[in-house]
Amino acid sequence: MSRGGQAKTREEPERRCIATGEVQPKAGLIRFVVGPGDEVVPDVLGKLPGRGIWVAADRAALEKAAKKGLFSRAAKRPVKVPDGMIAGLERQLAQRVVDLISLARKGGYAVAGYEKAKDWLAKEHAKVLVQAMDGSERGKTKLRTPEGGRFIGVLTAQELGLAFGRENVIHGALAAGGLTTRVVEEADKLKGVRETAVEGSTGKVRRPDER
Structure with a gap:
């Protein structure tokens, strides 16, 4: 795979x-x-x-x-x-993920907000759960990664907000198709490069060398 x-x-x-x-x-x-x-x-x-x-x-x-x-x-x-090359690379990768999610949103493949993400998950429309790495842990545990789907937790609330045209976003979801596969691939790269990343919907923070 x-x-x-x-x-x-x-x-x-x-x-x-x-x-x-x-x-x-x-x-x-x-x-x-x-x-x-x-x-x-x-x-x-x-x-x-x-x-x-x-x-x-x-x-x-x-x-x-x-x-x-x-x-x-x-x-x-x-x-x-x-x-500072690696730090610069991290910023570029984060911007790349933000840009791709923004394009997915414009194409109707991404939604933001707890209720919308919850609705997509309940209807099995969501294939990827996206949550801010600095969001409330209690709030994030109320949503679960879709069965057979993926989880993205490497962006901050401000970065997710940029992707959705808002100040801050904690919860989001992506549907299958469109740019979703590319979003997942680029988020995986950011996950490996970023100083800290959130693993799974429990919000556990791990360092990149904890594999």
Whole structure:
């Protein structure tokens, strides 16, 4: 299975992580390129020109690649890893998830608010439960991840609010179809890179290395 919860096919491209040495689908990796001034640049959208350097969407793997000179080894020449690169990558990934949820909302595949999310879950319309990582734990436990579905808990209430055009959002839900698979894939990447993430609808906070 891929990180997006879809069955892997033979055509799904795979790449090797320079930090772990593991070969896995591109959906679970971050692409980097060497930009101007021989500086390593994250390619969150996967569209920048140049030879791709791939690292697992895992903070420990990213830190290893940065500290051990693995980017230079992969590029076969000295390259610079800018200070704060991983923090910047985290912000880009968070914005990517926000943007995708916003597009899903505009397409009718996402709703916000406790009552709307509850209604979609009750009608088995929701395939993904989305909750703010900094929301009330008591309130979040009232909703459960749909059977056979997914849970996203890596965005703050403010970030979810941006996705839904509000100040803050704690609860949301995504239907199958549209951009939902891409939202899940990008949220999984953010989950691996972000300093802390919420695991499951119980709201338990874990660190990225607690796998």
